[in-house]
Amino acid sequence: MPAPMPASVIAALAARFDLHRLWEQPDADAFLRTVGPHIRGLAANTLAGRIDGSLFDRLPALEIVANFGVGYDNVDAADAAARGIVVTNTPGVLDEEVADLAVGLLLATVRQIPQADRHLREGRWPAGPFPLSPTLRGRRIGIVGLGAIGKAVARRLEGFDVPIAYHGRSRQPDVRYDYHENVVALAAACDVLIAVVPGGAATRHMIDADVLAALGPDGILINVARGSVVDETALIAALQAGTILGAGLDVFEHEPDVPAALLPLPNVVLLPHIGSASQRTREAMGQLVVDNLAAWFNDGRAITPVPESANIPARSTG
Incomplete structure (x- = not known):
């Protein structure tokens, strides 16, 4: 060992x-x-x-x-x-746990739950209410990688009555969700992109500046896959410029080191790779x-x- x-x-x-x-x-x-x-x-x-x-x-x-x-x-x-x-x-043994975390991270990011918690803890509520947050209502969900974990995420999100689409190496004939041939096309068709693909050379930086631009200014990225899947430099630039609305990240490219530029951003929720950590x-x-x-x-x-x-x-x- x-x-x-x-x-x-x-x-x-x-x-x-x-x-x-x-x-x-x-x-x-x-x-x-x-x-x-x-x-x-x-x-x-x-x-x-x-x-x-x-x-x-x-x-x-x-x-x-x-x-x-x-x-x-x-x-x-x-x-x-x-x-x-x-x-x-x-x-198999961690699919449901990671899917639970992915949905929780999505809700925390969209509804700004950690930010609201800080608003209360820092004593700012008496001075004024927490600002209105974005919503999950009316959002279209895109899942990058519809394997066992991706399917578990999709099953949970069906209960939220949101449309779901996906991208993978090939179309799955027994899946009723819309399929997109590439990640850019999926991002353009959705306002939430959830990454659940394996790491490795084949998926390195598959979510890059082009994908983030296609996701758009109301878009939210959730990554519970591997940090290498996302081009972190491009993501930071997109968050700072308003190219996308926000991001929820459980994984990072060089864990446990997290880019310092992410830490002060108000439009991100950051977790220390706890997807399966129960x-x-x-x-x-x-x-x-x-x-x-x-x-x-x-x-x-x-x-x-x-x-x-x-x-x-x-x-x-x-």
Whole structure:
């Protein structure tokens, strides 16, 4: 385990395996030289930094990387697959939690709930009421990435009686929402854009200045995907210039560092990447990390391998 994970994960793995906590080693390089050749499984999260060839080279016996999170852009899954290393993630168990947060962040951003809270706490209410906010009424919602989390967001928003459209790699024939071939077209057709796509090179800065311009001066951006999906420089410029109305952000490009220019803006709601951060959901994610490792070494098959690992054969348990 290169970096700390929840205590329940550490305890469960330590009960089943010889668990080496790399962050506790006084000399990580020396440890990897001596113990690295014997390591067969890796429990990873974003705190571990990039998991790629530079680490794989030092772990020649590695068979599986169990990643804590549905997103796994912190792991070079393609390189892992080329080496016969299975990568797993934690899909399903966090979909509903992230969707709840996305809708909450949208409402907080549109109705300016944190700003109203500050108005009261700072004693400004006796001097005058909080200004009237924008509304969700009459807004058209665009979802960028209609996977499991995107669909969960859409189901919730159906209850708000707002029209929903989406963009993804392809049209989904069983989905009744309007489909747009690209993100610019989706943004032009909507006044709220919710990003729920995976991170990685394919989606880096897919929401850029052109998309924000198409979203327009009444537009609101919500990002619960990855910070890399949004061109933060373009977003800051759009917020400062009034190109869009506001933004709600749970993720940032260089977490935990947040651009200083965002902090004083009155038209943003900023959260410290808490999309799946409830105790119940994080415990379920951690259990899936444990279950993937146990299944691989006991039964020869991982439970939730990522697509890049689809062609890696089962491990022989004979």
